[in-house]
Amino acid sequence: xxxxxxxxFEGILSAVFEAYAHKEEPEAIVSRAHFQLTLFSEVRDIETxxxxxxxxxxxxxxxxxxxxxxxxxxAYLGEDPDVGLAIYRxxxxxxxxxxxxxxxxxxxxxxxxxxxxxxxxxxxHTFTGILRFTRLKNGIYYAKMEPDNNxxxxxxxxxxxxxxxxxxxxxxAKRNLYALYNTEQVVFSDEVxxxxxxERDEEFELLWRKYFQAIAIESRINPRLQRAFMxxxxxxxxxxxxxI
Numbered sequence: 001x002x003x004x005x006x007x008x009f010e011g012i013l014s015a016v017f018e019a020y021a022h023k024e025e026p027e028a029i030v031s032r033a034h035f036q037l038t039l040f041s042e043v044r045d046i047e048t049x050x051x052x053x054x055x056x057x058x059x060x061x062x063x064x065x066x067x068x069x070x071x072x073x074x075a076y077l078g079e080d081p082d083v084g085l086a087i088y089r090x091x092x093x094x095x096x097x098x099x100x101x102x103x104x105x106x107x108x109x110x111x112x113x114x115x116x117x118x119x120x121x122x123x124x125h126t127f128t129g130i131l132r133f134t135r136l137k138n139g140i141y142y143a144k145m146e147p148d149n150n151x152x153x154x155x156x157x158x159x160x161x162x163x164x165x166x167x168x169x170x171x172x173a174k175r176n177l178y179a180l181y182n183t184e185q186v187v188f189s190d191e192v193x194x195x196x197x198x199e200r201d202e203e204f205e206l207l208w209r210k211y212f213q214a215i216a217i218e219s220r221i222n223p224r225l226q227r228a229f230m231x232x233x234x235x236x237x238x239x240x241x242x243x244i
Contacts, residue, residue: 005046005084007031009076012084013053015046016091029084056091064094064101071102075116077150086112123147124154131155133168141168152177156186169193 003018003026005011015029027041060069072087080086089109094101104110133141141163152172156179159168163181170179171193178189 001026002041002043003029003046004035010053011048013056014048016056016088017052034081071117074120075113078116078120120149123149124151128158144171146174152179160186
């Protein structure tokens with residue numbers, strides 16, 4: 001039995017509900033974007049239903065913990081094609097062991113979700129330090145990124161707290177997602193915003209590059225350590241990595 005969902009977190013939780021309701025053991029829970037019909041497999045199309053996903057959500061929080069549902073959501077943001085089944089199996093274990101599930105890493109289904117979640121958490125932490133904002137000529141600050149994981153919703157609250165008096169835009173160019181902050185609230189959008197290179201404040205970018213050069217102590221430059229903390233795949237969106 002293959003469950004096919006719309007790929008949302010709520011869609012996966014709806015699939016978990018259906019699996020328990022029909023006493024079925026799905027061999028896969030996949031999004032329509034990753035679905036491939038296989039011979040001899042029965043397919044069930046799962047409709048995302050908020051009342052059902054909410055019941056699963058509340059059940060995880062009440063029987064496991066708030067931290068457990070956050071672990072599942074971070075794992076989901078890793079966009080692994082098999083994350084749906086991984087979440088179902090984690091919940092299945094969690095309903096048996098309760099609040100011990102977060103530390104129940106000897107179980108492979110728990111460990112797998114934990115590893116997915118940890119990768120997302122680590123990249124989120126990395127971007128809280130390396131995300132760079134460029135001032136646009138209209139005064140709004142703009143940051144472009146292309147993370148491995150879909151972390152924009154985890155990053156936005158951090159910068160809403162740190163830069164709470166400045167309007168800003170965080171743009172995940174890999175997924176065409178935007179977080180927009182107007183000094184009061186964050187709004188997420190997938191509508192393309194036409195931001196051109198000639199709208200950027202060149203003096204602001206030049207300041208970044210000069211600052212980076214000024215604080216660099218030549219005798220302590222360690223490219224290998226730098227790459228460990230700031231992987232090369234992120235460099236193209238860092239103004240200080242461009243030559244003056």
